[in-house]
Amino acid sequence: MSVETAVKLESVDITSGFWQRYRQLVVREVLPYQWAVMNDEADIEITMDPQRNGQDRSSHAVANLRIAAGRMDGHHYGFPFQDTDVYKWLEAAAYSMSYAPNPDLKRITDDLVELIAAAQQPDGYLSTFFQIEAPERRFKRLQQSHELYTMGHYIEAGVAYYEVTGSKLALEIARRMADCIDENFGLSEGKIPGYDGHAEIELALARLFEVTGVQRYLDLAHFFLSQRGVDPEFFERQIEADGWERDLIPIMRGLPRRYYQAAEPIRDQKTADGHAVRVVYLCCGMAYVARLTGDRDLLDACHRLWEDIVSRRMYITGNIGSTTAGEAFTYDYDLPADTMYGETCASVGMSFFARQMLEIEPRGEYADVLEKELFNGALSGMSLDGRHFFYVNPLEADPAATAGNPGKSHVLTQRADWFGCACCPANLARLIASVDRYLYTVSGTAILSHQFIANTATFTDGVRITQTNDFPWDGEIRYEIDNPVRRAFKLGLRIPSWSAGTARLTVDGVARDIDARDGFAYVNVDSSRLTIELELDMSVRLMRASNRVRETFGKLAVQRGPIVYAAEQADNEGPLWLYTLGHDMKTDARYESDLLEGVEIIQVDARRQPQDGADAALYTDAAAAPAEAARLTLIPYFAWANRENGQMQVWLNSGD
């Protein structure tokens, strides 16, 4: 037996038909469309969040950079963090060029990087809002300024662009930003003992440290995490000291400290409270820095918040954020379907968090949640045409409610062209374009395969793993392993929670008992070739939530593999609440290649109450209600709202 040296992942090519379609859509539609929007060259309608009170006449995001670079006159327009739309787009574009090199796109992105360099100030600072509108307020209003958040997003983009294209300028901009921040923040005299109201810089600095090896960046990330909430009055005192009357973002006046995860040190925070995206970006940064520094307290906080989110505050689709007020978490087991938020960015951020946890610990639970987001809660944020987006992802929607009840006006029932606050579209694009980075982690001599997204991956010594399947529609997962130098390693295959106890494994044609540890079945590899077949249980399952959840009591959801299903009015006569499912009703699953770009649909034998007449009394004596046999057609949740406008429900009434 040879001395075992660490295995390294060298490349991943995605071959999954499902994901190839999305990744080519990013190249073909999403990136050109978003670039046109950010350059104000698209004829679109910009949807304003009803909570916001700005005017939403254009994106202006690229124009802001031009103005800051002195290449154009004018005022900043949009949110103080408008720059991040461009940076997330640049990051997505960078990833896309790793699987779809594109000289035309490369010219645009090179020019963009050059524009960003021109907009950057000599000391490395870059926030077009402050440079154009309020240079004297730099770093003086951190609660709402998003300056570090904004630069953090550039740092992520710059690192990605450098990694894919080798652009030294892209990396240099990032380093100069980090140096500027390092110059200005810290506990020593004259520095600001604070942090940004929106986490992001922490994970960005950790990422910059990984690519540059500069310890200062990691230390700075760690400082921000340690300092957060230590002085709960920091933000308010800063605003008071500044004395400027104007709010940077008017609706943020009066949001509580917990909204910003700044009420107490994060090491003391027990529950996932406040703005959901901030929480998961913060958790991602904590996990990242915990792994790189070994800080046990940070890791404990990650475990605590992970557990709270996943066990008590997450929708069955992976969405998080139970209220539109502050786009926030509420309290344990509070999971209303119709007034919820479920921001696309929050599901994207949850994917980041899950990925970081997988880098620390080989636990299938993290990969389960990642899968839940990739195939449900995050993916629903984009239309099948790549040009329409959801900010809010409800589990129940009704156009009449959206139009008629102000408590649900944030729940769009059709995806928008763009948003006044357009954080989500490019965020989802960068997740899809980088999904190859979420498939494996290697730890010592173990390779962990987290997702059933077909791919070919190469590792140290020419080890190659070819995963083929027709997932998520089919559960036959095949792994071909080429191991030319007969290196000895373990391959950990994730046994998803939805197939625990029902999956079947064969290795070179020989059936094996699955003895999963923390959600992974391990196969020792030391031959030059090996074929593994994993058969996952793709039965249609009726799911229920814990009855601690008031909103879903007596309701059922339908799931098959990782895919959560939804009923839409496009397939079923409304109102959808008139249908009831039994616990043992017959279901059929069938692949429809012409429907919604190809989806497995599910048909369920259900019952349906005849609708009461419009002239019937509003309240009457109850009697066991008549119900007629009916057939309910369900489609994958991620694909809803791609046809005519109508009602949608994930949770369906039950009644045996």
Add this chain to the structure above:
Amino acid sequence: MSVETAVKLESVDITSGFWQRYRQLVVREVLPYQWAVMNDEADIEITMDPQRNGQDRSSHAVANLRIAAGRMDGHHYGFPFQDTDVYKWLEAAAYSMSYAPNPDLKRITDDLVELIAAAQQPDGYLSTFFQIEAPERRFKRLQQSHELYTMGHYIEAGVAYYEVTGSKLALEIARRMADCIDENFGLSEGKIPGYDGHAEIELALARLFEVTGVQRYLDLAHFFLSQRGVDPEFFERQIEADGWERDLIPIMRGLPRRYYQAAEPIRDQKTADGHAVRVVYLCCGMAYVARLTGDRDLLDACHRLWEDIVSRRMYITGNIGSTTAGEAFTYDYDLPADTMYGETCASVGMSFFARQMLEIEPRGEYADVLEKELFNGALSGMSLDGRHFFYVNPLEADPAATAGNPGKSHVLTQRADWFGCACCPANLARLIASVDRYLYTVSGTAILSHQFIANTATFTDGVRITQTNDFPWDGEIRYEIDNPVRRAFKLGLRIPSWSAGTARLTVDGVARDIDARDGFAYVNVDSSRLTIELELDMSVRLMRASNRVRETFGKLAVQRGPIVYAAEQADNEGPLWLYTLGHDMKTDARYESDLLEGVEIIQVDARRQPQDGADAALYTDAAAAPAEAARLTLIPYFAWANRENGQMQVWLNSGD
């Protein structure tokens, strides 16, 4: 047969034990308590509506009048309509003295009337906010100013005080206000072609017309109703013309015209939209003026809006207003139990509307709704001790949701001492103190008895009707009629919708078929004595809503007589949503004299799912859930939240 001359109602003495308790509570607790609060002499906590952003440190309502009268220095504090708290209290005090003369109270109210006279300006204007803070803006900001609303409330109080005590000063103040308004409003040159953002003056002027006979007042009321919405831009143009930056009530910026029922002429309005209290006050004014003028268009609008409210927008308890946003109606069949508003004032206003409709047409449906409000939705606004009040009356409440979900933070689970916007407490007090005015209408030679509130009433020619019963707990309703001059008249007895087809009637011991017309059974009276016994069906009934209501699909409510029941955590182990009722479950009703000042409770055999463990998975495969036999104890809805804080539900899950 004598020539029939019109019968007139002369007096009503309430003898009902149930209502006597409430009416004595008004005298003993409610009036002294509210007077102390309005004089800032009570040690209380003032609850701020989360939507408001004022400081709520005191009532200051009487102090504002003192300042306006020049008897005290200082600034106005509170809402522009703060004066109305005092006026509604004065009106309630006036009514109370009709059944409980009270020299101590009379000294206070006489002094108060004298203070109001002193605060009134020479031309009759009175609004302490404008007099103290912005005299130059008189009548210039009608959308939010509430000036006519405020004076309207005084006019109602002044008329009531005059009627009960004979105070000429009280009436004179009212007439001077009406003259001032008449001087300033109208379509002729130099007058304001507008109306108040909050209806009230219309019904008040009609009432003043009835007591004074001055036609100008009725014409002015009719003008306000005809002019409303004719120029939909009136409010905005007035604000623009005024040019003052400050909003009188900041949260009202941006509310749509429909909020104020000012988007189109009320004759064209098809649905009950906007602020629920404004709608029902407007409807009450329309009905009042329609009756006095014979304006058929106004009556049609009343019918249309009544039908929309009662058939599609009213909770089973009579509450109205489905959303906290604008305290408003939403859309047909949108009746969520947990995010609703159901303002106490809206149920009080709906009672006013119903009463006015009864004055026009003898239809039991109006009396049914009035009863629903009196015994449920309105009454729940006050605690059994008379010192705590609800603004919002939910049909489902959970302290955890109120504390943890901002979409439900307006739903208090315990009544408050007082409110920053304190419209409800005195409004309910004046309804209770004047409930004797809601029992009869006379039309030609017919006397209609609308309510089963025990009383003795005297009419023309010594006709006396003595109604005795133990309603709402018992359904035996006895009428003794004394008719010394053997006058011929018809007595219309309401057959409530909840006992239609099941009531039994005997006249002088002889059973009679009930041939109800529009909800009334008519008995001809021409003897000197007559005894009528009406036996109403007091069975416990399981009720359901139309299945056009999404929120109550598959849920049941329990009703007995007019009383809607609720489950409270004080009697039943939570969470309450774990209980399910069957359609044929056994129920027991039992009077509990020591509970909640004496109530009939209902016990229902139900089933209860064991609660899932806190460590159970959030989502699992569904199976027919185990449920254990359980007994659910229900109390009348109006009496909820008089014990320890906990969950409450009117609508209960069902499952056969």
